[in-house]
Amino acid sequence: MWYGVPTIVARFLGYLMNMALPFLFEKPSVTADITQVYAMIPFLNVLFTYGMETAYFRFSQDKDKHHLYNTLSVSLFISSLAFTALLFFSRGTIAAAAGLEAHPEYITWMCGILLFDTLATLPFAKLRQENRPRRYAFVRISGILINLLIVLFFVGVLPAYISNHPDSPLRLFQRFDIGIGWYLVGNLLGSIATFAMLAPEWKELNWEFDSKLFREVMHYSYPLVIVGFGGMVNDVLSRLIYQHVVDLPAEQAKHELGIFANVYRLAVMMSILIQAFRMAAEPYFFNQSKQEGAQKSYARVMKFFVLACCFMFLFIGLYLDVLEWIITVKSDAWAEGMYIVPILAMGNIFLGIYYNLSIWYKLTGRNMYGAYITIAGAVLTIVLNILLIPRLHYLGAALATFACYLLMMVISYVMGQKYYPVPYARKKLISYLVLVSLVYAFHRLVLYFYSPLWFSVLTGTLLLAGFAMFVAKVEKKELSKIPLLSKFV
Incomplete structure (x- = not known):
């Protein structure tokens, strides 16, 4: 905390x-x-x-x-x-x-x-x-x-x-x-x-x-540089090249880049949670690695992390109309492209899961595998951005981000289970991610027929509360071990 x-x-x-x-x-x-x-x-x-x-x-x-x-x-x-x-x-x-x-x-x-x-x-x-x-x-x-x-x-x-x-x-x-x-x-x-x-x-x-120590450190860290560069390609390439690949006049290209950067910032609320998790988790993972039952601890951390991401995703998605109302105080132009926010938010969940999974190659000293995974994601990002941005504009950029992080998450899980098996609750975690996606989709469907802001907030709050009650029931045994939550569960 x-x-x-x-x-x-x-x-x-x-x-x-x-x-x-x-x-x-x-x-x-x-x-x-x-x-x-x-x-x-x-x-x-x-x-x-x-x-x-x-x-x-x-x-x-x-x-x-x-x-x-x-x-x-x-x-x-x-x-x-x-x-x-x-x-x-x-x-x-x-x-x-x-x-x-x-x-x-x-x-x-x-x-x-x-x-x-x-x-x-x-x-x-x-x-x-x-x-x-x-x-x-x-x-x-x-x-x-x-x-x-x-x-x-x-x-x-x-x-x-x-x-x-x-x-x-x-x-x-x-x-x-x-x-x-x-x-x-x-x-x-x-x-x-x-x-x-x-x-x-x-x-x-x-x-x-100490030159000897420095060489040893660099042997460990240089793959992380490749991982870092690949990660940055996946994270910011779309905004870096947007004006140069979209087929629009310069001023219109700047307009769309400004819109895309703004909706990306809305999805960044998810990355705030991910960054906070990483700051606390990385030292914890290394310190825990020599303890008995470390893999079980990592699995529990993953489950609570995914649950936290699910709640953040619903907060963003179910109150998207409120966010749109806030940012359009000065100009309605800022609301363009709001529909891609949930795509970017879910992509960021995949990225957070990947960060969680990546502990396997850091603990086993196989950092080059992390580099290979990131390079695969970067190649997919580059290809999809070049292909999709000219056709779909910022929707194409959002889909490229989503696909890249999904690929990296899947590859890291498969390879991690081979070299450093962790008993993740895979089916349950997938079910949670599918469920929150369906809750969001249902909310948008309801708003298609009746969409005043007060109704959007009311139905969104009810759906969020419903998901919270569902999680409390399913995870009752786990949540009852947490002092702050046990009495509510």
């Missing part, structure tokens, strides 16, 4: 900031350039960190933790400076390739974000490994809050204030007329503040480097 809740809060604050876009900008096309930048950052983040976080958790089990932390930190520090310098001096070429010629400064700010986020990676991992969740939560949430406040002030509050108070000294800020660019500036300042708050962890660092 200590790791999950702050992660959810931090991601949700960032999520709110992104969801503020429909309230701040009338035209979705305005957000296309910033979408391009935030599609590049995850790719580059994989390169900058090159699997050091997972490697730190893995090798801290049987190596001297302080010596390991020193070696990996020195490596990450030097490589981050080198990669940042390379990006900075190539910013003109990158801006031209991404269609950002009008805003090359976006690439400069992106370089700073990548540098400081990378330098914070191992200090955060150290806090998690040492079970210091309160400090972890404070630093993580503080950085996001700084980012959020800067963006909301300069994009949401200041323009209206200066309009009503033209003689205010704050009008000097109008010289920095960077519009949506404040999202990147706020992110950069938040990243710098986060790095500064982690200074005590950096002060503990001794500047030593």
Whole structure:
């Protein structure tokens, strides 16, 4: 809970900031350039960190933790400076390739974000490994809050204030007329503040480097880099290439990219849950691996994880009309493409299950198999995006995401049962996923005949409560073991 809740809060604050876009900008096309930048950052983040976080958790089990932390930190520090310098001096070429010629400064700010986020990676991992969740939560949430406040002030509050108070000294800020660019500036300042708050962890660092240990770590982590790149292809490629493959005029392509990025953010509510789970689960899985009955523990974790995802899926799907009503306050254009949100949400469930399943190759040292699985998903993503986006536009992009994560989940399960069998309740989990899909479909069918917002909320709430009662009955024995839930069950 200590790791999950702050992660959810931090991601949700960032999520709110992104969801503020429909309230701040009338035209979705305005957000296309910033979408391009935030599609590049995850790719580059994989390169900058090159699997050091997972490697730190893995090798801290049987190596001297302080010596390991020193070696990996020195490596990450030097490589981050080198990669940042390379990006900075190539910013003109990158801006031209991404269609950002009008805003090359976006690439400069992106370089700073990548540098400081990378330098914070191992200090955060150290806090998690040492079970210091309160400090972890404070630093993580503080950085996001700084980012959020800067963006909301300069994009949401200041323009209206200066309009009503033209003689205010704050009008000097109008010289920095960077519009949506404040999202990147706020992110950069938040990243710098986060790095500064982690200074005590950096002060503990001794500047030593063990080349033998580093080679051993890199042998373990380089497949994770391939996995990371493949994962980013699967996650953000559709937004990165959308304007370049859809057969539309430039302005219309930007409009559709803005719409697609917005509906993708709605589905990201699912990924907030997945990210929170990963933050707590990865150290737990490694620590539990040497305990008797570890596989049974993993199976139970999977079941509760899938149940949590099912409830999140229903929350998104059954209250989709409420979300649409909220984001169309400024312009109805933002509601386009809402029908693909459940497809993306279910695809993200498959991704979360895949992350859960992936423990088999991390524990058995077969990380290359993870790379192969991710590459297979990436190839499918590339092919489907190129084939489907020109024909189906953002529906094609959503179907590509869905198919990719489904494929990765199935392959990982089959291979995992061969090399590291875990007694997952396969039939029950599939049944839950099918059931929530049918509940959502039934809700949309009912709304086809009668669709006022109040009726949508009422029927959605009844269906959600019905599913909760069904789960409570089926999982009564399991849920009764949980102190907070036992009395309700």
